[in-house]
Amino acid sequence: MKSVIPKEVESLWTLFTAPTVWALHFVGCYAAVAIYCAKAASFDFGFDTVRLALGGLTVLALVVIVLSAYLAWRQWGFGSGDPPHDEPTRKDRTLFQGFATLLLAGLSFVAVVYVAIPLIFIAECQR
Amino acid sequence: MRGKGPTEASRPMGSGLRSLKLCPFILLPGLSLSSCSGSHSALDPAGPEASYVAHLFFVMLFGGIVIWIAVVAALIYAARKKRVHSEESAGRIILWCGAILPTLVLGALLSYGLWMMPAIRPWVPDEQQVRRIEVTGEQFWWRVRYLDEAGEVMFETANEVRIPVGEPAHFSLRAADVIHSFWVPSLGGKMDMIPGRTNPLTLTADRQGTYRGVCAEFCGQSHALMAFTVRAVQPEAHETWLAERRASKPLDAEGLAVFLNNGCGACHAISGTAANGRIGPDLTAFGERGTLAAGALPHTTEDIARFVADPGDIKPGVKMPHFGMLPEDDINKIAAFLKELK
Numbered sequence: 001m002k003s004v005i006p007k008e009v010e011s012l013w014t015l016f017t018a019p020t021v022w023a024l025h026f027v028g029c030y031a032a033v034a035i036y037c038a039k040a041a042s043f044d045f046g047f048d049t050v051r052l053a054l055g056g057l058t059v060l061a062l063v064v065i066v067l068s069a070y071l072a073w074r075q076w077g078f079g080s081g082d083p084p085h086d087e088p089t090r091k092d093r094t095l096f097q098g099f100a101t102l103l104l105a106g107l108s109f110v111a112v113v114y115v116a117i118p119l120i121f122i123a124e125c126q127r
Numbered sequence: 128m129r130g131k132g133p134t135e136a137s138r139p140m141g142s143g144l145r146s147l148k149l150c151p152f153i154l155l156p157g158l159s160l161s162s163c164s165g166s167h168s169a170l171d172p173a174g175p176e177a178s179y180v181a182h183l184f185f186v187m188l189f190g191g192i193v194i195w196i197a198v199v200a201a202l203i204y205a206a207r208k209k210r211v212h213s214e215e216s217a218g219r220i221i222l223w224c225g226a227i228l229p230t231l232v233l234g235a236l237l238s239y240g241l242w243m244m245p246a247i248r249p250w251v252p253d254e255q256q257v258r259r260i261e262v263t264g265e266q267f268w269w270r271v272r273y274l275d276e277a278g279e280v281m282f283e284t285a286n287e288v289r290i291p292v293g294e295p296a297h298f299s300l301r302a303a304d305v306i307h308s309f310w311v312p313s314l315g316g317k318m319d320m321i322p323g324r325t326n327p328l329t330l331t332a333d334r335q336g337t338y339r340g341v342c343a344e345f346c347g348q349s350h351a352l353m354a355f356t357v358r359a360v361q362p363e364a365h366e367t368w369l370a371e372r373r374a375s376k377p378l379d380a381e382g383l384a385v386f387l388n389n390g391c392g393a394c395h396a397i398s399g400t401a402a403n404g405r406i407g408p409d410l411t412a413f414g415e416r417g418t419l420a421a422g423a424l425p426h427t428t429e430d431i432a433r434f435v436a437d438p439g440d441i442k443p444g445v446k447m448p449h450f451g452m453l454p455e456d457d458i459n460k461i462a463a464f465l466k467e468l469k
Contacts, residue, residue: 043197113234114233120238121241122241126250
């Protein structure tokens with residue numbers, strides 16, 4: 001069976017994946033709520049629908065971040081070597097990038113959860 | 128003498144010194160706590176919104192103390208320990224205490240704050256607000272307008288707000304020139320006043336009293352001299368006061384002619400007289416106010432005269448020109464007239 005996960009990822013772009021997902025989730029949440037609340041009268045669905053949709057977006061964002069973290073963990077050799085990986089070799093560069101990507105993925109995971117917490121508490125638009 | 132205990136003569140002195148050394152530990156918390164009460168303290172709440180703010184503060188304070196004690200204990204342990212720990216266990220401590228625990232604590236605080244938000248900032252739709260008070264921040268005073276059910280202005284006053292005890296007061300906060308911030312610590316959190324916007328704020332006073340409010344956003348030279356007073360009175364007394372203020376009665380007093388002849392009415396309004404200026408604070412019932420020049424001076428005839436003669440000396444940057452060129456007798460007559468204005 002062919003795996004959907006690439007066998008090897010060695011690009012600087014993977015470093016930015018998780019923070020980019022967080023940024024898109026952040027903008028998506030804020031823009032969706034702001035636009036809905038400004039134009040609620042012209043929509044025929046309630047604010048709970050917006051909350052549920054953004055909840056779905058949150059789950060999707062977290063899944064992508066977890067996937068990015070898994071790839072980074074794999075690139076880091078599943079923690080087989082200890083940081084700081086500062087030797088001027090190809091291997092250390094790859095391990096360093098994997099470790100840094102893993103840390104950024106962890107940070108982005110927490111940031112996405114924090115951005116989503118208000119969705120639980122904010123139940124209506126204030127006009 | 129070395130190695131011997133205190134002599135009979137030295138004992139009282141020694142115990143006296145010990146008491147003196149202990150004094151700061153006894154006096155300081157006492158003094159600190161005594162400054163927590165009063166008309167201008169978020170730690171002495173006089174309404175539900177302020178109670179939630181105080182509660183939030185004490186929860187944060189308790190949490191902060193627990194964390195501080197834990198950090199200091201860890202520091203003492205690290206300084207005194209004999210056993211060498213492995214790098215791996217040190218790494219585990221950093222991971223749990225430096226990343227996982229702070230993330231959980233911050234997540235819990237964020238959830239707690241969001242859960243508390245509706246109580247700290249009660250929101251009432253416009254159509255359900257029984258009576259609104261529009262407050263506009265101006266350099267360096269507060270324009271206060273009482274609105275009726277239709278949102279029309281009933282009357283205007285300045286630097287003093289009256290609200291009924293036990294009933295929510297709905298404020299519409301605006302700014303005329305720069306950003307100000309409306310804050311009555313005893314009644315609730317602050318709310319910014321931004322030019323071009325109207326920000327709503329609902330405050331409720333649980334008990335009768337006079338509370339001090341301030342501008343909480345730097346707005347210019349006399350920002351620190353921009354205070355106001357909130358008087359929470361019984362609802363019946365409030366209704367009577369509103370009815371009295373709505374009924375404009377003609378006014379005639381000795382100092383009124385001097386006030387009008389010197390052009391004061393071009394900037395200030397006094398209900399029932401020809402003075403109808405809108406640039407400066409409305410002076411109707413000025414004599415009932417507790418302070419002068421937005422809390423800058425006590426409300427005495429001498430201080431009113433001082434302010435009329437040279438307002439810029441008391442409140443730098445104020446727009447009112449100085450009237451020190453007027454005969455002293457005129458200034459005194461204006462001050463006496465304003466002091467007695469009911």
